[in-house]
Amino acid sequence: MSQFLSYAIPGLPYGCVFALLGMGLVLTYQTSAVFNLAFGAQAYASALVFYVCVSDGWPTWAAFLVSVVFGAPLLGVVIDLGLFRFVRSRPVLVKLVAALGLLIVIPAVLQVAFGTSNRYSPPSLWLSPSTVYFRVLGDPINGGELSTVIVTAAVALLLSLMFHFTQTGLRMRAMAESPRMVQLAGLSAERVGMTSWMLSSFLAGLAGVIIAPVFGSLQSLNFTQLLVAAVAAAAAGSLVSLPYTFLGGVILGILEEVLGGYLPSGNVLSSGLRPGFPFIVLLALLLFLPGLRRRWGRTDDPLAACDPPPAPIASTMRDPALYRATRIGTTVFVIAFVLSCLTWITDNWVFTLSQALALSIVFLSLVLLTGMSGQISLCQAAFAGVGAFTAGQLAMHFNLSILVGIVAAGVVAALVGVVVALPALRVGGLALALATLAFGLLADNIGFQFSWSLNGDSGISLPRPTLGPINFSSDRSFFLLIIVVLAICIAIVEAIRRGTTGRQLAALRGSELAAASIGINPARTKIGVFALSAGLAGVGGALYGSLDSSVSASDFNTLVSLVFVVVVATVGVYTVEGAIEAGLAYVLLNNLVTSSLPSSWASLLEIVFGAGAVVYVLHPEGVIEYLKRFAIEHLVRGGGERAEAEVLA
Amino acid sequence: MTEVTSTSTQAKETSAADAADSTATAARPSAGSGRGSRPLLEVRGVTKRFGGIQALSNVSLEVAPGETVGLIGPNGAGKTTLFDCVNGLMHPDAGTVIFDGQRIDGMPVYRRARLGIGRTFQKIELFAGATVREQLMVAEREKRGDGRLWKDLLWRGAPSPEEVDEVDQMVKSLGLEDVADTPAEAISLGQGRLVELGRALVQRPRLLLLDEPSSGLDSNETTALAAVLTVVRRDFGTAMLLVEHDLDMVAAAVTRVYVLDFGRMIASGPLDDVLSDDAVRAAYLGQAPLAPS
Numbered sequence A: 001m002s003q004f005l006s007y008a009i010p011g012l013p014y015g016c017v018f019a020l021l022g023m024g025l026v027l028t029y030q031t032s033a034v035f036n037l038a039f040g041a042q043a044y045a046s047a048l049v050f051y052v053c054v055s056d057g058w059p060t061w062a063a064f065l066v067s068v069v070f071g072a073p074l075l076g077v078v079i080d081l082g083l084f085r086f087v088r089s090r091p092v093l094v095k096l097v098a099a100l101g102l103l104i105v106i107p108a109v110l111q112v113a114f115g116t117s118n119r120y121s122p123p124s125l126w127l128s129p130s131t132v133y134f135r136v137l138g139d140p141i142n143g144g145e146l147s148t149v150i151v152t153a154a155v156a157l158l159l160s161l162m163f164h165f166t167q168t169g170l171r172m173r174a175m176a177e178s179p180r181m182v183q184l185a186g187l188s189a190e191r192v193g194m195t196s197w198m199l200s201s202f203l204a205g206l207a208g209v210i211i212a213p214v215f216g217s218l219q220s221l222n223f224t225q226l227l228v229a230a231v232a233a234a235a236a237g238s239l240v241s242l243p244y245t246f247l248g249g250v251i252l253g254i255l256e257e258v259l260g261g262y263l264p265s266g267n268v269l270s271s272g273l274r275p276g277f278p279f280i281v282l283l284a285l286l287l288f289l290p291g292l293r294r295r296w297g298r299t300d301d302p303l304a305a306c307d308p309p310p311a312p313i314a315s316t317m318r319d320p321a322l323y324r325a326t327r328i329g330t331t332v333f334v335i336a337f338v339l340s341c342l343t344w345i346t347d348n349w350v351f352t353l354s355q356a357l358a359l360s361i362v363f364l365s366l367v368l369l370t371g372m373s374g375q376i377s378l379c380q381a382a383f384a385g386v387g388a389f390t391a392g393q394l395a396m397h398f399n400l401s402i403l404v405g406i407v408a409a410g411v412v413a414a415l416v417g418v419v420v421a422l423p424a425l426r427v428g429g430l431a432l433a434l435a436t437l438a439f440g441l442l443a444d445n446i447g448f449q450f451s452w453s454l455n456g457d458s459g460i461s462l463p464r465p466t467l468g469p470i471n472f473s474s475d476r477s478f479f480l481l482i483i484v485v486l487a488i489c490i491a492i493v494e495a496i497r498r499g500t501t502g503r504q505l506a507a508l509r510g511s512e513l514a515a516a517s518i519g520i521n522p523a524r525t526k527i528g529v530f531a532l533s534a535g536l537a538g539v540g541g542a543l544y545g546s547l548d549s550s551v552s553a554s555d556f557n558t559l560v561s562l563v564f565v566v567v568v569a570t571v572g573v574y575t576v577e578g579a580i581e582a583g584l585a586y587v588l589l590n591n592l593v594t595s596s597l598p599s600s601w602a603s604l605l606e607i608v609f610g611a612g613a614v615v616y617v618l619h620p621e622g623v624i625e626y627l628k629r630f631a632i633e634h635l636v637r638g639g640g641e642r643a644e645a646e647v648l649a
Numbered sequence B: 001m002t003e004v005t006s007t008s009t010q011a012k013e014t015s016a017a018d019a020a021d022s023t024a025t026a027a028r029p030s031a032g033s034g035r036g037s038r039p040l041l042e043v044r045g046v047t048k049r050f051g052g053i054q055a056l057s058n059v060s061l062e063v064a065p066g067e068t069v070g071l072i073g074p075n076g077a078g079k080t081t082l083f084d085c086v087n088g089l090m091h092p093d094a095g096t097v098i099f100d101g102q103r104i105d106g107m108p109v110y111r112r113a114r115l116g117i118g119r120t121f122q123k124i125e126l127f128a129g130a131t132v133r134e135q136l137m138v139a140e141r142e143k144r145g146d147g148r149l150w151k152d153l154l155w156r157g158a159p160s161p162e163e164v165d166e167v168d169q170m171v172k173s174l175g176l177e178d179v180a181d182t183p184a185e186a187i188s189l190g191q192g193r194l195v196e197l198g199r200a201l202v203q204r205p206r207l208l209l210l211d212e213p214s215s216g217l218d219s220n221e222t223t224a225l226a227a228v229l230t231v232v233r234r235d236f237g238t239a240m241l242l243v244e245h246d247l248d249m250v251a252a253a254v255t256r257v258y259v260l261d262f263g264r265m266i267a268s269g270p271l272d273d274v275l276s277d278d279a280v281r282a283a284y285l286g287q288a289p290l291a292p293s
Helices: A002-032 A039-055 A060-082 A092-114 A143-165 A167-177 A179-184 A189-214 A220-236 A242-262 A268-288 A290-297 A320-342 A347-372 A380-398 A402-425 A429-445 A475-498 A500-510 A512-517 A522-548 A558-571 A576-596 A604-618 A623-637 A639-648 B015-027 B079-087 B109-115 B132-144 B149-153 B161-173 B189-201 B219-236 B247-253 B271-275 B278-285
Strands: A132-136 A139-142 B041-050 B053-063 B068-072 B094-099 B117-119 B207-211 B239-243 B256-261 B264-269
Touching: A002 A039, A002 A139, A002 A143, A002 A167, A002 A189, A002 A220, A002 A242, A039 A060, A039 A092, A039 A189, A039 A220, A060 A189, A092 A220, A092 A429, A092 A558, A092 A604, A139 A143, A143 A167, A143 A189, A143 A242, A167 A179, A167 A189, A179 A189, A189 A220, A220 A242, A220 A268, A220 A429, A220 A558, A242 A268, A268 A402, A268 A429, A320 A347, A320 A475, A347 A380, A347 A475, A347 A500, A347 A522, A347 A558, A347 A576, A380 A402, A380 A429, A380 A522, A380 A558, A402 A429, A402 A522, A429 A558, A475 A500, A475 A522, A475 A576, A475 B149, A500 A512, A500 A522, A500 B132, A500 B149, A512 A522, A512 B109, A512 B189, A558 A576, A558 A604, A558 A623, A576 A604, A576 A623, A604 A623, B041 B079, B053 B068, B053 B079, B053 B094, B053 B239, B068 B079, B068 B247, B079 B109, B079 B117, B079 B207, B079 B239, B109 B117, B117 B189, B132 B161, B132 B189, B161 B189, B189 B207, B189 B219, B219 B239, B219 B247, B239 B247, B247 B271, B256 B271, B264 B271, B264 B278, B271 B278
Parallel strands: B053 B264, B068 B239, B068 B256, B117 B207, B207 B239
Antiparallel strands: A132 A139, B041 B053, B041 B094, B256 B264
């Protein structure tokens, strides 16, 4: 018992931080219908500002005022004013991409502002962690732990008093029902929303500053991982109840430490299982908490139908003459492009373009999944990783050709996709996004660390394939192989779009209720498409690995997955061209940043695509798709038809 | 789920329902219409609770093949809940639903749809983003049931000329030619209800559940809708269960009605008889005499 307690008591402060973050998530989800994935990044921002102020010699209280009391709510106001107030009644995808954009932009901007140097041993807020204040059953309680518990308890108490006994609390609860109804009652929904953003951002900032000393150094990824624990806590409260969220967070923190205490140390499983624990809890909650499923099924405002329908995508607006011209133009361009790559373009560029096209296959999997089926996966990079290690290990241990390996990669990734999707697909939207996020982080922490998979950061090697007399070891021949595989993948996606499955997916996206009522099996259709999408990602991953000759876990980590979603959504997730344009944009910009700009600009790529995700909120069809539509309306069709298009839009 | 409630529990109806039943027996399709003995849809003793609220309490009804039956009652009586239990969006806490001799409670929605149960929704449910023609084409393809992922992958998933033809005809017979290529968001509520109806009809259902089809429509649109329903009944022989507040429309369409109140079936029989029934008047229509004009 005393051993149990000696593990459990240090877990309490962790639990408190999870609880703080979880309560903040519930608060914003309730009042603005946004599941703020950038919450961890907000916590990181406050922790970083606090660190910088203290290391500049400021007194702790002044640093706290700037970073948490004023800074954090200010950040909340900025992201509410600049972004989230516009997305409330938008589809889940739009909200998620907006939040992901922030999750990527905030740390990147901070890196540019404060530099990328390592920041070791973050300072503590209040009581010193090195002083032991008293002992519980012989276990020392230090200042850090004590202050965390006291601050969290005080905040939770104040929050619950505010919610139940003040007018602001009542208004926030009304916002949870419908902001339009709040407006109709004569209140400013914007103001109530902003108050809740300030409050939740304050909680994020506070949690960030409190938890920072626990990490050896300040890194944004630590805070992103913290988010999953917070999501699990919020899930324990079914996304509505602050007390249950609080309790969920505290219990989770304690269990995590107890688990860490009892597990043997020294192998991959035990070192990965502890950080992986919140993800497992989240998956279990998704599976077994029926109230949560209902809550996550509900995504919109009862008055959301007041919103105008989205604009039509450019490809549906082409008139026949324009369509023919585009088709001929595209064909000529593609042939010229391939011939150029095979002849006069330098090897370096052919390699870069090959990378872009291999990534396009991974991005194509998102076009199929997100654009056509309306589902969101935050672990496409993990599926690509599964594909890469399948092909690599088969080549290494069974001497199998990479070409066979690529097919096997698709099959294995598809099977893994089924396993991931089965529990979450019944719930849909946000739950699937979170389940895939949890899976991606589990793969990072455990799956990809084994020597039989990607062997952690040491990586594995993948040979270039040969096919009978044809050897694909040169960059140009491999480029040709990638073109062929890409063409096959495009044909698959287009075949599905034009076939029955595409119609079923469009129906399911429109109304799952009505789709089932005409005989469509929602679960089977969605799982089929999810598996196919995972398979495509696996094929893309295997090709990408074979092109680079080696891959490691860091090539396919969760951050990469998140960037993938943001890039494709920004460029255009509804069309096949969108995937290719996204692949080219990503690799070419990356090349530009790493080769031509000073190292302090390394995070420019994240800022560009993160900001692109924010623009995406205004143009959910994707930036390039929007530009095409703009061009068709304004340059080609002229005024009269433009008016007609606007009426349609 | 609780086991089947047998006919013995069914007998424990209230006295009001008993009185109504006795007036109804003469109009029972099995006795009166001569369409054979087995009803197409049988709902037996269905009960559904939401927390403390008893939404349906031991409700039973029958619809014969090709028959049009009305289901009326005040708002909140449980009509849509009963539809949801028949079509599978909800599972009853007790009781059975039998369709064409086969027990279907417990089946998922899509399987019931494939058996031939179509429905429209009180709060209209169209496929957002799809045009009118596309909405019907999805349903048409589902009817054939031969759409498979592998067929799509072999580029054999495009609709056949017959399917295109079938959809065109349905668009025409509903008078929706002008909006055939308009997205669902851009059409009026009345047209939307017709599209919903067409989407169900394209599948040639054996039973059609219509949930307040005239709600939100003006009188012209209601007349047009009633005309379509008449044609459907005449040409397709589709059985219909109609929830409707517009008693004129009910009177024109149905052979008999069931009356629900607070989740209980309080009367059934020909509309005129039911409307003059004391229990119905007291519970639903108020004390003033009321009859369709």
